[in-house]
Amino acid sequence: MAKPQSAKSQVKKEAKQKAQQERAETEKAKRRQGLGGRIGLYAAIAAVLLVGGYWGYGKMTEKVSWTSVAILPSPHVPLGMPHPPYNSDPPTSGPHAPGLAQWGIHAEPVPKEMQVHNLEDGGVAINYSCQDCPDLVKRLTAIAERYDRIILAPYTDMDRKIALTAWGSIDKFDEFDEARIVKFIKAHIGIDHHGAGG
Template identity: 40%
Template sequence: MADGTSEDDNLTIKQQREKRRAEKVAALKKKQQTEKLRNRITVLGSIAAGAGVLSLIIAVVITSATPPVDPSTIEVEGVQEIEGLEPIHVETVVEYDQTPPAGGPHNPAWLNCGIYEEPVPNENAVHSLEHGAVWVTYDPAQLSDDEVSQLRNAMPSTYMILSPYEGLDAPVYASSWGFQVALDGVDDPRLNDFIVKYRQSPEVPEPGALCSQAVDGPGKIS
């Protein structure tokens, strides 16, 4: 500006924070669009129908069998919304109001996303939720080994945590920052809907932050 001040100098602290969050979301969406373009594959093939017939070159762009789904249009029955969660760092054990937790105070180090065969620390996993991860937990006493394998195979490769959690009141839970749903089992269709709707949500406190390069919990297998 002409008087030497920037536009941000005239904004309140809250407005500056909201502006920075909007810039993060825009950068994340741009990155995701770029990755989608890179993942498109063009396959060229030629078909000869016999002597004297010109070869036909077919360009095929491989995309998803169904069009992308707008996460905001997905309704997940039974989802509990948890409000008033404080995204603050603590060095102590936290007594969370939810089991498993779905946000709140957490350890300064986030848990590296992946599949774990042992329980992971709540405080590290909650930090990963702050970054946009979805945490799927299951009670090993309520699932067979085959069902656990099925659950592992259904997990996306990024921004996902899967771990056992003893003593749950449902076989499977899916949690993101501020949202949670109890599921009837590994075949519950709400699991996939929850993941599509909330994984890497721009509404988390730190959208686009890493879900790797931090700490592993015990029993990480991938």
């Protein structure tokens, strides 16, 4: 009679071992699944960081067409009052009028002192110097009308046909280049520079 009990005991023991083995396999599978999920998450984070780093590096090393100009002391001066000379033409900082020029398209040159104040307030100026160039003015106007803080105006005695200015930055060239103009505007427009010399 002891044999059947022993066989029964053996079957129980094997069933228990099999159950333990199945639980162990299930736990292993869960750990593998969890590890796989974590690896997937880490891979996704690494991919985002890699793409972000690549984009950031590209932005830092991106070639730009404009030149940085040293920021001058920028006190308010009454319009027409003598003041120290500007360090660029058109100016990108320095003494400026207390009031702003009206944003938008101008048929006449805007006084330098007013234009500088607009730059300090986050504006971009597009100046052109040409005689009888309605096509150029029309193309520049089409760009200027897309933005709020733009001054487009003729500029007398400029050494190039087109000049783009922002606070501390200038780009001058002779041939119309929409991509170049838009890139300059997007890089500079809307940045308030009060406290940066003014």
